[in-house]
Amino acid sequence: MADVMERISVGGVEIAPGDIAAEAQNHPSETPEDAWIRSAEALVVRRLLLDEADRLDIAATDLADAKGHKLAPDDARIEALLEQEVKTPSADEATAQRFYRQHQHRFSSPTIVEAEHILFAASPDDEFAYSLAIGDARGAIRKIQAEPDLFGKLARQLSSCPSKEQGGNLGQIGPGQTVEPFEQALFALNEGELCDQPVKSRFGVHVIRAGRRVEGETLPFEAVRQKIVDYLEEASFRKAVSQYLSILASRTEVEGVAFEITDGPLVQ
Template identity: 60%
Template sequence: MSPEPVIVGGREIPAAAIAAEAQHHPAPDAEAAWQAAAQALAVRQLLLDEAERLGIAPGPREDAEGRPLTEEDARIDALLEREVRTPEADEAACRRFYEANRERFASPVLVEAAHILIEADPADQFAMGLATGDARTLIRQLQADPDRFAELARTRSACPSREQGGNLGQVGPGQMVKPFEQALFALPERTLCLDPVRTRFGVHVIRSGRRAEGRQLPFEAVQEAIAGYLEEASYRRAVAQYIAILAGQAGVSGVAIAGAEGAMVQ
């Protein structure tokens, strides 16, 4: 079944143009790529039509990297510059955002990690049981003689880190699989985890090393970045709202146009 024709302001966008544009919109399937391309072309047509209605002729313009814009892109750029205005983010707004998102402005905890991996398929409960038993034996041996960690890693671990005595270096949040990370970050500095840790790779014996706690960045160090983020987010919402208004005025069918709050104009 052919897609519904895409019509903007009473004029149809050719299917061939949408098909060509779809190549620039990676998507899970052809239909999603088609819809993304149709929306992009519909929005472009709305903006160009409005620039024509307002008689905007901007002359030469450049993008953020100093490359010259095409005539159509320059007209759209000039239209948005003229019609879409957003306030600057003042210190109070930036500070509110900082206080509400303090965790985003802290350096991560870093922990030196070492492990011994007993490889097993998590889907094979018997193999995982054997690997867990082997890991418990290794933990008992290390409790009796902690200095054997590197030796046991070199002889028993299935991980390439065995060549470094099981050493993984400094590990930060998001670098390891979740069960491993949770166990590691729960350990005090330079401590052996007394329980085997199961992951999709098998069963691990984990030891923490030196720990560097996260450091909160002061507001003054991130104020400029916060202002940029807030102003960009505000601008994007304002542009989406402006496009939704144009779509409502011109009439769009065959594709959905998202408004400022995600509402769809059809």
């Protein structure tokens, strides 16, 4: 911690360590060092903006945040400064359509599959128990292959999953909702198909059968146009603010914090 607690100043005026420590509550981080750095950066940015608002004689106005709460005077002055000094282009139709074409995968509804499931719980660390679970799963698969209607009965009798109460029915499963081995096996099955091999995961060994499958569809541009415009303009504004802060920092001696310009899709 001592290594990161170097002197932080803007225009020769030090930001007190106590103020940085107090600001840290607004910047949850994995380590105290990271929290300290992020807090120092936030206070330097705030000081740069307020000093510029002083230089331009920008007064506090009656501004509110997204929830309608009136901003504190310093926050209102910063908002007024950015509104006056940071200009960004609007995302026109052509720009929005180009982004849609280039990132069409972002605007697709996920494929969902109904799943039936029998879990033979065992820890992978317990080699003997895990081997028994694999054997039990293979036995269950053979029985279901011979009599498909047995799935629900076997789930109620054998499964360690709470879905046993519904005969092993897990309902609709989408991407990211289950552990990876389960998901890969389920989505590789055709509608109504039983996985012919036990599926291993950290929870144990699974018997899986796919139910009704609904393929994902790409949403039309009209349905996501406003979301794209909002994203592009927000990203553009963030980059413009970053550039503006770099300009302010270049005019002022800043110790202890470095500024980096990030890319955005609209501002050149």
